[in-house]
Amino acid sequence: MKASVMESYGGPEVLRCQDVPDPRPRSGWSLVAVKAAALNWHDVLVRRGGYRSPLPHIPGADGAGVDRATGEAVMVLPSLWWGRDDSAPGPDWEILGDSRPGTYAELVAVPTECLVPVPSGLTWAQAAALPLVGVTVYRALFTRGRLRAGESLLVLGAGGGVATMAVSLAAAVGARVWVTSSSKAKIDKARELGAGGGVLYGDPGWPEAVRELAGGFDIVLDSVGLWAESLRVLRPGGRLVVLGASAAETAELRIRPYYFGQYDLLGTTMGSERDLAGLLALLERHRVPPVVVDRVFPLAEARTAHEHLEGGSGFGKTILEP
Known part of the structure; x- marks a missing residue:
């Protein structure tokens, strides 16, 4: 598959599109064919080495795509293994794209419990942009x-x-x-x-x-x-x-x-699957416009997308599409 890979920490120039092995299926996990991945400032910190991600590394927390096993359109909740205590995350909590390969790729492996159906009416870009900030x-x-x-x-x-x-x-x-x-x-x-x-x-x-x-x-x-x-x-x-x-x-x-x-x-930080359920219920009850999408870049232009994000001129979310 194609992926945007960083082999060192640094500026946007460390992001390079490469051919890498497909993620391997395993019990309790799903493979998602990524249709869109949304950038977050968190990704910039990962790229700079703030989370000491293992190298080489595929960043990216937010994404939406097709569950390879079911054919369903799904969003990825990047908050993995929060735990049952809503007051704070448990010791196993992590964010997708920190220590595990993220969504800047054509395929991503995600715990099945962290997939939810895409709400009706959203584009792939809007769906990818919703989970982390939402x-x-x-x-x-x-x-x-x-x-x-x-x-x-x-x-x-x-x-x-x-x-x-x-x-x-x-x-x-x-x-x-x-x-x-x-x-x-x-x-x-x-x-x-x-x-x-x-x-x-x-x-x-x-x-x-x-x-x-x-x-x-x-x-x-x-x-x-x-x-x-x-x-x-x-x-x-x-x-x-x-x-x-x-x-x-x-x-x-x-x-x-x-x-x-x-x-x-x-x-506060990113939340749990209960926070996601609360968000989706709020979106059902109230008229809320979709996430604002500022610009969409091809996956191969992840470097340019990061430059745009760090430039601060945009309004809304920056998106990558494989």
Whole structure:
């Protein structure tokens, strides 16, 4: 089969399309003929060596395709062996594409329990883009964040897959949503998904500016690591939900304002199969637009796709198609 393989850690140039052996079938696993694979920032960290993946390695967590055994159109849940405790993953938990070959290939082997039918009406690209960001955002907003209709939510960033999914899901359940962004154009696109507006984070006073717009937020969804700034926009008793550190690896917080503010600081990651079931049920109950697809590249152009993702100019998900 054809696959995008990295033989070393580094920049996008380490991704090269090669012929590799097909994965071997085994009990409890299914082979999926990949029709589309979605890129995530997680893949960039894998490529850079952040997860010490074995080399040579095929990255890729998200995918959709055809189950070779049944002929069914399926999506891949990249969260493997979460366990039965919904509060946190168990010791065997891993993400597809970290230590095992991922979805940047014509075929991928996946535990059968991690396959679900593709929801009706989705293209292959939209189906591939749904599981990782969908489950991650569902867990962040609802399982961990306890978001309810009528509450206010600030999403840091407006262009990536997590942000666009967060705006869509929160608006669908009746929350009031705002965003931050590097460009007015992305804020305008977020409005089309249901956001009420946003501010440019290049302005050092953006926390005060966005707080003035909404009067304080019940929840801030922070995928970049700006904890101190996020706390400045929360109302008393608000929740800061953290799921990334793309802008900062450390944070310094003033302790007294934190506890006098009665704030919750909630860490979260990709979720379990129960979170996926909750996401699919939400999509059944509410009118939620499909995942925003920004650009589609051939599998052989994985390097270019990663360059596009890291460039930060896109709005929505970047897709590879074998």
